[in-house]
Amino acid sequence: MSLTEKALASAEAHSAHNYHPLPVVVATADGAWMTDVEGRRYLDLLAGYSALNFGHGNRRLLDAARAQLERVTLTSRAFHHDRFADFCAQLAELCGMEAVLPMNTGAEAVETAVKTARKWGYRVKGVPDGMAEIIVAAGNFHGRTTTVVSFSTDPEARADYGPYTPGFRIVPYGDLTALAGAMTGNTVAVLLEPIQGEAGVLVPPPGYLAGVRRLTRERNVLFVADEIQSGLGRTGRTFALEHEGVVPDVYLLGKALGGGVVPVSAVVSSAEVLGVFRPGEHGSTFGGNPLACAVALEVIAMLRTGEYQERAAELGDHLHRELGLLAGGDAVTAVRGRGLWAGIDVAPRIGTGREISERLMERGVLVKDTHGSTIRIAPPLVITEEDLDWGLDQLGAVLAG
Structure with missing residues (x-):
């Protein structure tokens, strides 16, 4: 049994089932990337439902916490x-x-x-x-x-x-x-x-x-x-x-x-x-x-400083332009959002939001579904345009089947 399988089995046996997480077990994270217990890397396009706006392991925040801990x-x-x-x-x-x-x-x-x-x-x-x-x-x-x-x-x-x-x-x-x-x-x-x-x-x-x-x-x-x-x-x-x-x-x-x-x-x-x-x-x-x-x-x-707001605005414009291209096909029925935040309604024939999330996970991208056919994208504001584009390429590939 792999480290992932052991961790998932233990969680299944000993925790209340009030969540249905994706079957990934994160061990470390930095910026917009997370690494699981097997060493596989994933691009985080959820950012803890916006709790991680400044990315995983942000040096300024960790330094502030360490200083106060002492x-x-x-x-x-x-x-x-x-x-x-x-x-x-x-x-x-x-x-x-x-x-x-x-x-x-x-x-x-x-x-x-x-x-x-x-x-x-x-x-x-x-x-x-x-x-x-x-x-x-x-x-x-x-x-x-x-x-x-x-x-x-x-x-x-x-x-x-x-x-x-x-x-x-x-x-x-x-x-x-x-x-x-x-x-x-x-x-x-x-x-x-x-x-x-x-x-x-x-x-x-x-x-x-x-x-x-x-x-x-x-x-x-x-x-x-x-x-x-x-x-x-x-x-x-x-x-x-x-x-x-x-x-x-x-x-x-x-x-x-x-x-x-x-x-x-x-x-x-x-x-x-x-x-x-x-x-x-x-x-x-x-x-x-x-x-x-x-x-x-x-x-x-x-x-x-306004730098994070500006970054979210600029990358958000880019995100929504790219998602707009996906919405032009028949795999996506609607795209909504503002800044670095988007909701994407997937055509039922392509799969449920959960199924799309699982397929993306297999390609190294983490998102989460909501209300059946919708997936949400909310990356850390520190994500690079290159990484964001890579994640969107994986989404496009999944939607294309």
């Missing part, structure tokens, strides 16, 4: 530490906001935003107690906690986890008329992904996000933007909302904020909105820990 890694929020204030101040500045509430995972950031919006609704807007409503979009993916799956429209994510948390209204993504019709005096927030990632990298119609911003301002409703996947350079801008010149009331950040080194997430907003919390009302033992802050501070410094 000093202090955890204090809990019972005490201050010397990286916390800088992290909050610099992240707030990057976002054009005033205050930061740090957590660990993206799902925690979403849960924190739900609590923030409800508390703001009761304390500031004056919504009657227990009546707050949050509007979300069909096809959303904001995590897998019991509250978050309560407003999911994905049966796989939602089934068998009831009773479900009330207080959410679901409207079609991209439909401003439906959004306006769903708003009431009890609406406290609209929670949206500027681009729906898990749904297949769905980009909303032009003007939609600006329209959401206008409606939420008119109705005194918070616009909460889940930029956990779309933010921090992925689309060619620091935030995907920038493509429409929109600034929300609340940013939700995660994934790339920890550079693929440690889990870091944050809710970033105004002092008024985050000022609804008082000591003891919300928290996290690990949220805003020294190691997380040290790595995230380096991420912020890297984003400040």
Whole structure:
């Protein structure tokens, strides 16, 4: 039995089957490349669902982590530490906001935003107690906690986890008329992904996000933007909302904020909105820990130069030109995306998204499927054009049969 077969058999026997990973066992990684336990190399075109925007083993991020590991890694929020204030101040500045509430995972950031919006609704807007409503979009993916799956429209994510948390209204993504019709005096927030990632990298119609911003301002409703996947350079801008010149009331950040080194997430907003919390009302033992802050501070410094955003924009244009050529044939029915992020719908006669992903893996390229016939491409922003073209050549070969 090979090393790969042994590892896969052990995982099958001893881990819960809540994931269905491709049968590759990664041992090392650098930049946009990963190497398995047998020494085979693979081009990573997934980048940890955007957690690895800056590539595997980024020297700056690893150096920041190593330096902090020698000093202090955890204090809990019972005490201050010397990286916390800088992290909050610099992240707030990057976002054009005033205050930061740090957590660990993206799902925690979403849960924190739900609590923030409800508390703001009761304390500031004056919504009657227990009546707050949050509007979300069909096809959303904001995590897998019991509250978050309560407003999911994905049966796989939602089934068998009831009773479900009330207080959410679901409207079609991209439909401003439906959004306006769903708003009431009890609406406290609209929670949206500027681009729906898990749904297949769905980009909303032009003007939609600006329209959401206008409606939420008119109705005194918070616009909460889940930029956990779309933010921090992925689309060619620091935030995907920038493509429409929109600034929300609340940013939700995660994934790339920890550079693929440690889990870091944050809710970033105004002092008024985050000022609804008082000591003891919300928290996290690990949220805003020294190691997380040290790595995230380096991420912020890297984003400040604009080089990663520019690289994502330029390579993204190249990516979508090349994918457009594939879409001209009969193997691909649609291509969507922005920057270094794309969703590709494969014609059913060619194979399922899973089958295409497995064929690409055999050719040394790693992607992941979603919703049956769609595969997603989201390489690290550090990928070279040459490597990207090689990966696209493998995709073209697989689609050609």
